Amino acid sequence: MLSRTLCLLGASLACALVGVATAQTAPPTIPAEARAALGDAIAADHDQALSRLREWIALPSINAEQLNRQEGAELMQRMLLDAGFDTARIIPTDGAPGVFARLDAGAPTTLAVYFMYDVKQFIAEEWSKPPLEGQLVEREDGKTVLIGRGAINQKGPESTFLTAVRAFKATGTPLPVNIVLVAEGEEETGSEHFGQITGDPEVAKALSSSVGVILPVAWQGDDGSVEIFLGAKGVAEVQLVADGARSGRGPGMEIHSMNAARVENPAWRLIKALDTLVADDGYTPAIDGWMDGVRPLSGEDLALIDAGIRPGAEESSKKSLKVQGWIGGEDFRASLVRLASQPTVNIQGLVSGYTGPGGKTSMPSRAEAKIDFRLVPDMRADEVVARLRAHLDKRGFNDIEIVPGGIYGPTETPRESAIVGALVTALAGADVPHRLNPRLAGSWPGYRFTDPPVSLPAVFVGIGQGGQMHAPDEWYLIDAKDPKLAGMDRQALFFAEFLYALADKKR
Amino acid sequence: MLSRTLCLLGASLACALVGVATAQTAPPTIPAEARAALGDAIAADHDQALSRLREWIALPSINAEQLNRQEGAELMQRMLLDAGFDTARIIPTDGAPGVFARLDAGAPTTLAVYFMYDVKQFIAEEWSKPPLEGQLVEREDGKTVLIGRGAINQKGPESTFLTAVRAFKATGTPLPVNIVLVAEGEEETGSEHFGQITGDPEVAKALSSSVGVILPVAWQGDDGSVEIFLGAKGVAEVQLVADGARSGRGPGMEIHSMNAARVENPAWRLIKALDTLVADDGYTPAIDGWMDGVRPLSGEDLALIDAGIRPGAEESSKKSLKVQGWIGGEDFRASLVRLASQPTVNIQGLVSGYTGPGGKTSMPSRAEAKIDFRLVPDMRADEVVARLRAHLDKRGFNDIEIVPGGIYGPTETPRESAIVGALVTALAGADVPHRLNPRLAGSWPGYRFTDPPVSLPAVFVGIGQGGQMHAPDEWYLIDAKDPKLAGMDRQALFFAEFLYALADKKR
Incomplete structure (x- = not known):
């Protein structure tokens, strides 16, 4: 789901061209000798690193298809041990197993790392290269990329993080921080059982001793810049269903449309229920009590947004989204404030009855709306379904079924946290401009870390690039002619620089 | 579209178990010698009649696929000439050609007959027998049926009508009425160009000299009874579309759902527009001026409905429709009154965005609702789109596109008309109980006959049975062990009896 929610970020950054872009030079915190x-x-490990990534890509774990769940966890375990982790343990869940690994460097600071070992489904026929081979392609834009399912989401950046860990072992360099690592195999299906992994007593204890959680990513823009997200919206997915057979309000099968004169149509029933969920403007949430928990953006948040509005950003955003304007005819700044601040009630899809070309004079027995709600602090993910249920019931729609899907709470990470500070320092040291963004409008299961009882800051860390998440020809940058873009080896070294910067912050 | 609208009538009659059931015996109006x-x-022609029907079924004309349009019209022409019509002329249209045929018997009375030569699409793999072979099957219910696309809708009954005409020629018996016959090849797609056929000067003149129009059918219930419909609702099909690219209100492609915070969702836009079309009860039309033309049922109509409510009819209807109750919790009589009297705004289907299992955190660029409106006298079919447009525009929904499909006006045929009287007489003579029904809640293109300038009564005529219209294993009754059900030969003789009864009425 990470990729589902972040997929626009990879190449275009179109969703949130905000934040303070800085490229101040700062002394690298990594000792020169160790860095060299x-x-x-x-560099010596380059070909082996590619081979390891290819081996991982060759074993796709796809939870929706219950494909390679145990095998994927076992490979993850072997990769972690092989990279130098002291221990790596498979944690069974009611779904795909998790993996928990520790690398004790005897350091005073412990960093937690989140991995996903699962990938999105794919249709091999849609790819220009085999999706499980990890072939290299030299593109006309000067980028040499590795093509494969999971290349950017998330095996590439994760594999490169392990390359960095491995380099410490290979050179006999002590790791500047201890690492605890939690991996799951259900990210693409909503991390349903991730709480069983983070709730494992040993995992919970290890997390509680950490300074923060990172997810390795490779999200440089084409201008070389990196956004640092100080949080993310939560998301709750539900399907709302009006089913004539189940509710008794409507036919139990598709019937002739002439009966619309005397039989309730489940599609109308659903539309009448849906209509109550947002105001007549078509976007303002109108569910009872929905906005109660919404905390407005702070002055600092708004300042970050204001500071980040760059010339051309609006046109670029409009072009990449193929939109002609923003909600309510508002200006670009308002659209960015909305993006960071507003909870949403989004219709992903509608499906009912006849869906082919033209018409068919029948009445459907069932109608379904696929909905996602984006949540902002301090809305509570665990209240979403109950509030929705109460809202519908109060209006007599107790026949409308709510089928819950993946639900993530919102996350927040203080700008002052050590991991954010370390990331800022490391980016500066690597001469990579960054912008602070108050909140990712997408979502990821980071609330398992940022919410109690773990209550850790969490941030995406990395340089480099990739694209086509969830799509054919998913790619991960291995080398680039443009010096602003970090190839795989530079990405690995950056992770090492980040670990040093973090140790420095906590010293 | 006839079959689309009448497909529930064939076997179950569940849609309208109303009317006055009578089985009075009356002297047949056909001379005994001629009848014999x-x-x-x-009877002598039985095997040949089967062969002719099979030959027709073997050539499917499917207008939606532009399949065998010319070939179907030419076969229709040959069949009519072969059956004894004096002339049969192909009438080109902007779509599938029509056929016009005359059989002048020198009689004082002329009957018009409506044929469709096209059939619905089919998927051969779904059939238990090849859909184009017309194989006979002896079923466990004692019925020997012919299986094939078009078997009941409408080639079987039409072919049997021609068998009757052929018998007059074979026996040298003068036809008691002259016949003019109009055939079209676009019934299943909404008869778009049928007006070009009935508007042909020769056709128009021939129709104007006729006493009425019949469509050969085979719709006996399993109890042997026949319903006589004194009219039919009209229908207008439209698709309502909210398209982000077209309207500029929404994205021009599927985008990440986080953008719901700042980009209008076409699915919400459509739902807000749809919501205005019916009252909060989910069925009462709420389009401006929509009910203005609605003429209430007459006392006689209501009497027919009251007289036709038979024990068990409600349970039978509920079972066949798989419904647990009627609109508003009303009783069965109210449901039958609604069925005959109420215009409807029906949703056939909804399609937007992601429609697979579970969810997908994206926003669609387009949403479509497939709608049909049933119309009652004196609503005007030609005002439907304009009224809908005005209603939407008045509420600011000028971005919602209306894509019109097939549109038929309602029809009415006076109970006192000669063709209804002849049908009642012929059914009585054949010992077939009948019920008068004020109005078919479905629709057919009969308004081309009943509306000005033609202004003829029109009625469905026939005995016999069939089923699975538009579905796999469509069938037509050839022989039945149950004497209440008319096999193919008896059906043919009934058409002859009807022609005599009609001549008698007009004498």
Whole structure:
């Protein structure tokens, strides 16, 4: 679901061209000798790193298809041990197993790392290269990329993080921080059982001793810049269903449309229920009590948005979204404030009755709306379904079924947290401009870390690039002619730089 | 579209178990000698009649696929000439050609007959027998049926009508009425160009000299009874579309659902527009001026409905429709009054965005609702789209596109008309109980006959049975062990009896 919610970020950054872009030069916190040794080790490991990534891509774990769940967890375990982790344990859940690994460097600071080992489904025929081979392609834009399912989401960046860990072992360099790592195999289906992994006593204890959680990513824009998201909206997916057979309000099968004169149509029933969920403007949430928990953006948040509005950003955003304007005819700044601040009630899809060309004079027995709600602090993910149910019931729609899907709470990470500070320092050291963004409008299961009882800051960390998440020809940047873009080896070294910066912050 | 609108009538009659059931015995109006001769000729022709029907079924004309339009019209022409019509002329249209045929018997009375030569699409793999072979099957219910696309809708009954005409020729018996016959090849797609056929000067003149129009059918219930419909509702099909690219209100492609915070969702836009079309009860039309033309049922109509409510009819209807109750919790009589009297705004289907299992966190660029409106006298079919447009525009929904499909006006045929009287007489003579029904809640293109300038009564005529219209294993009754059900030969003789009864009425 990470990729489902972040997929626009990879190449275009169109969704949130905001934040403070800075490229101040700062002294690298990594000792020069260690940096050189690690860099040499990573370079020497280049071909092996590609081979390891290819081996991982060759074993797709797809939870929706219950494909390679145990095998994927076992490979994850082997990869972690092989990279230098002291222990790596498979944690069974009621779904796909998790993996928990520790690398104790005897350091005073412990970092938690989140991995997903699962990938999205794919249709091989739609790809220009086999999706499980990880072939290299030299593109006309000067980028040499590796093509494969999971290349950017998330095996590429994760594999490169392990390459960095491995370089410490190879060079005999002590890791500047201890690492605890939690991996799951259900990210693409909503992380349903992730709480069983983070709730494992050993995992919970290890997390509680950490300074924060990172997810390795590779999201540089084409201008080389990186956005640092200080949080993310939550999301709750539900399907609302009007079913004539189940509710008794409507036919139990598709019937002739002439009976619309005397039989209730489940599609109308659904539309009448849906209509109550948003105001007549078609976007303002109108569910009872829905906005109660919404905390407005702070002055600092608004300042970040204002500071980040760059010339051309609006046109670029409009072009990439193929929109002619923003909600209510508002200006670009208002659209960015909405993006960061507003909870949403979105219709993903409608499906009922005849859906082919033209018409068919029948009445459907069932109608379904696929909905997602984006949640902002301090809305509570665990109240979404109950509030929706109460709202519908109060209006007599107790026949409308709510089928809950993946539900994530919103996350927040303080700008002052050590991991954000370390990331800022490391990016500056790597001469990579960054912008702070108050909140990702997408969602990821980070609330398992940021919410109690774990209550850790969580942030996406990395440089490099990739694209086509969830789509054919998914790619991960291995080398780029443009010096602003980090190839795989530079990405690995950056992770090492980040670990040093983090140790420095906590010293 | 006839079959689309009448498909529930064939076997179950569940849609309208109303009317005055009578089985009074009356002297047949057909001379005994002629009846015997015609019956013998029909019996002798039995195998040939099956062959002719099979030949017709083997050539499917499917207008939606532009399949065999010219070939179907030419076969229709040959069949008519072969059956004894004096002339048969192909009438080109902007779509599938029509056929116009005359059989001048020198009689004082002329009957018009409506044929459709096209059939619905089919998927051969779904059939238990090849859909184009017309194989006979002896079923466990004692019925020997012919299986094939078009078997009941409408080639079987039409072919049997021609068998009756042929018997007159074979026996040298003068036809008691002259016949003019109009055939079209676009019934299943809404008879778009049928007006070009009935508007042909020769056709228009021939129709104007006729006493009425019949469509050959085979719709006996399993109790042997026949319903006589004194009219039919009209229908207008439209698709309502909210398209982000077209309207500029929404994205021009599927985008990440986080953008719901700042981009209008076409699915919401459509739902807000749809919501205005019916009252909050989910069925009462709420389009401006929509009910203005609605003429209430007459006392006689209501009496027919009251007289036709038979024990068990409600349970039978509920079972066949798989419904647990009627609109508003009303009783069965109210449901039958609604069925005959109420215009409807029906949703046939909804389609937008992601429609697979579970959810997908995206926003669609387009949403479509497939709608049909049933119309009652004196609503005007030609005002439907304009009224809908005005209603939407008045509420600011000028971005919602209306895509019109097939539109038929309602029809009415006076109970006192000669063709209804002849049908009542012929049914009585054949010992077939009948019920008068004020109005078919379905629709057919009969308004081309009943509306000005033609202004003729029109009625469905026939005995016999069939089923699975538009579905796999469509069938037509050839023989039945149950004497209440008319096999093919008896059906043919009934058409002859009807022609005599009609001549008698007009004498």
